[in-house]
Amino acid sequence: MRIALACDHGGFRLKESVKEFLMSQGLEVLDFGTFSEDSVDYPDFAIKAIKALLRGEVDRAILMCGTGIGMSIVANRFPGIRAALCHDVYTARMSRLHNDANVLVMGGRVLSPEVAQEMVKVWLTEPFEGGRHERRLRKIEDIERMIKEEVYEASKGVGD
Ligand code: RB5
Numbered sequence: 001m002r003i004a005l006a007c008d009h010g011g012f013r014l015k016e017s018v019k020e021f022l023m024s025q026g027l028e029v030l031d032f033g034t035f036s037e038d039s040v041d042y043p044d045f046a047i048k049a050i051k052a053l054l055r056g057e058v059d060r061a062i063l064m065c066g067t068g069i070g071m072s073i074v075a076n077r078f079p080g081i082r083a084a085l086c087h088d089v090y091t092a093r094m095s096r097l098h099n100d101a102n103v104l105v106m107g108g109r110v111l112s113p114e115v116a117q118e119m120v121k122v123w124l125t126e127p128f129e130g131g132r133h134e135r136r137l138r139k140i141e142d143i144e145r146m147i148k149e150e151v152y153e154a155s156k157g158v159g160d
């Protein structure tokens with residue numbers, strides 16, 4: 001499994017420990033930065049990992065900032081992305097079982113490296129349950145299509 005990582009300065013330390021853990025498990029990691037605790041803007045790093053995921057260059061992505069909030073807002077802007085901001089093993093597990101999350105988001109200023117490691121372990125192995133949850137995910141796709149069509153309709157005639 002190939003995993004994209006991205007963080008800002010608030011998630012840097014956690015990203016480094018998650019990276020070390022993933023590599024110790026023999027997993028392939030694509031690290032999109034940031035690479036220090038110097039202040040940066042989280043959208044610049046989120047987009048790199050999300051693009052890699054949408055292009056199929058990785059199977060999953062893990063994003064980290066101070067709280068995880070900024071990274072999850074950016075990631076969920078993209079159709080097809082189901083980014084779950086998780087705070088413990090339970091939410092990490094449920095994000096796979098019920099939401100088929102393809103992006104895990106964590107707060108570097110919220111979680112200890114030990115808890116984050118347990119979360120990552122569970123998140124990488126837990127399957128999607130499907131069934132009624134599949135139906136709900138299809139409804140999210142319907143919403144994405146509807147928004148796309150509305151934007152297309154609204155843009156008709158603009159610039160003519
Ligand atoms: C950076 O100070 C902080 O705002 C960022 O890491 C993140 O928590 C934003 O949601």
